[in-house]
């Protein structure tokens with residue numbers, strides 16, 4: 250273990266320059282703020298985390314690779330490459346569990362149904378993992394409060410009762426549980442039962458390129474596809490999601506591989522329209538053994554698939570086609586991906602309108618669909634709407650003319666563009682307005698986006714200061730920032746405007762960033778960002794804000810939320826006094842906070858608050874590893890309390906900065922003794938004392 254104790258007398262000038270150096274080196278030291286976890290290590294605690302992990306909730310948007318991660322986990326275990334200490338892994342997709350939703354059975358019977366070779370044994374004696382994939386597809390409520398309590402694995406109940414009891418740990422308490430879900434359904438599992446929340450974040454640049462190079466055998470072609478995707482902003486963004494990589498690879502391999510030059514798809518509708526053409530040709534050649542597509546037959550099957558897709562989408566029943574042998578060898582069919590279903594549904598709706606509805610105009614039809622999608626709370630019609638407006642464009646209809654004859658001429662898109670913009674101006678939720686921007690993109694309208702891009706194009710800080718943005722422009726800004734080609738690693742409010750309005754408007758961007766710097770701002774709204782289940786904020790710097798007691802209290806409420814994932818909190822020079830400090834400590838002490846680093850430099854917590862802080866360090870929930878209390882007027886009493894706490898066993902603290910305080914002789918003595926104590930885990934302690 251490395252002890253660094255600085256007990257030196259230096260002049261104030263020297264001290265300042267030393268501290269400057271320390272600060273500079275600290276700010277250069279930008280560590281990864283999110284901890285990447287390999288899927289095989291999903292139940293493994295990270296260094297410094299003592300609590301065993303029983304229940305993991307993994308979130309991720311459609312097609313990002315949740316099921317792929319689950320399959321990899323099971324495969325590696327089955328091949329003995331990982332988790333060799335685990336005796337049984339039971340993958341139970343929610344989609345298949347739906348087939349059992351009417352039945353009454355015991356957990357044991359349920360398992361024997363899925364795994365026919367299974368013998369009823371005492372699973373409590375074995376290390377067992379249950380994996381439930383696709384919570385978003387589960388069709389029954391999970392009533393954790395009112396469902397009957399079940400302890401016995403041989404006692405019959407409905408499947409939802411079995412599930413709530415497994416998740417709560419009533420049934421097989423030693424079994425580990427992994428649930429994967431799209432974000433919208435994640436809140437069905439109460440946070441108190443979840444030990445770890447992870448997120449599948451898809452491909453970053455190198456992985457995207459690797460995907461195409463592995464999938465496409467011809468190296469030159471693979472490189473051309475990678476270059477094309479990099480050159481198109483929208484494709485580049487879409488390809489964060491592996492399923493879009495698959496679609497893009499299928500389409501682009503064909504298009505770029507052919508000698509004749511066609512316009513390369515840039516929007517989602519274009520890409521899916523090409524996918525339909527490519528797959529229809531492929532089916533004709535591969536399964537029908539013919540060269541030319543039988544147009545009539547293709548139309549018929551696309552229409553039938555479209556009808557099925559549309560009807561099931563309306564019922565929010567999700568998921569071109571995959572055949573599986575599901576339970577008891579019944580054949581189960583599903584769309585390869587929800588987005589494919591959404592495309593088919595939109596195509597069906599569009600063709601039906603074009604064929605049947607002679608009275609109403611296309612624009613009125615689209616307006617009604619825009620309204621319907623805005624009313625849907627869970628967003629299940631969002632992508633459907635994007636495809637629908639995309640299909641209304643003449644260029645996309647021309648693309649599909651080989652397969653369909655459009656009996657109505659397409660209309661000028663100006664009117665529907667204006668209607669969508671008017672809806673954006675009405676300031677819907679950020680998710681809804683982002684989808685409306687995607688719709689504008691499908692209609693090749695970039696006007697609102699270009700407006701805000703002119704503000705953003707000026708480099709430097711405070712670009713929006715003094716600028717009055719309309720609600721639509723704010724939404725456009727959020728859209729641009731969320732869809733920027735670079736991954737959102739760091740958000741700096743000062744780059745835009747240091748106002749509370751700016752912060753509130755850009756909150757969706759703050760939530761999506763891994764790191765946010767919001768210096769000089771007084772924020773009350775932040776608590777909502779911190780406590781939101783979709784918050785990915787790991788580091789927050791509020792230094793130099795006049796937080797006052799109410800500010801700290803609101804912030805503490807955010808910290809108290811089980812969804813808060815903050816690991817690093819900097820509150821330097823925030824006028825935090827005793828009461829504020831106490832609120833902070835009580836938030837951190839009462840819940841399993843993730844905070845590892847806390848900077849309270851240049852505040853005035855007072856001795857009693859320092860004592861509370863010391864209690865916090867002794868609390869078994871506290872995971873703090875680094876505490877900065879530079880220039881906090883801490884006297885002998887405070888130092889003594891801290892020293893005592895650090896001798897206590899559970900403290901994880903590795904670094905403590907007490908520079909520029911007033912420990913007095915006895916404080917200094919206690920701190921020096923502390924370093925000799927075998928219980929103290931400190932690796933770095935600083936208490937520079939300077940001569941006035």
Ligand SMILES: Nc1ncnc2c1ncn2[C@@H]1O[C@H](COP(=O)(O)OP(=O)(O)OP(=O)(O)O)[C@@H](O)[C@H]1O
Pocket residue numbers: 309310311312313314315316317318383430431460491492493495586587
């Ligand atoms: N790591 C990966 N490497 C290559 N392909 C991948 C990877 N992850 C996912 N894919 C591809 O993306 C498709 C969608 O992935 P997957 O089904 O795992 O997504 P999901 O997050 O479970 O989506 P949903 O919420 O819609 O069920 C897969 O069929 C596969 O083709």
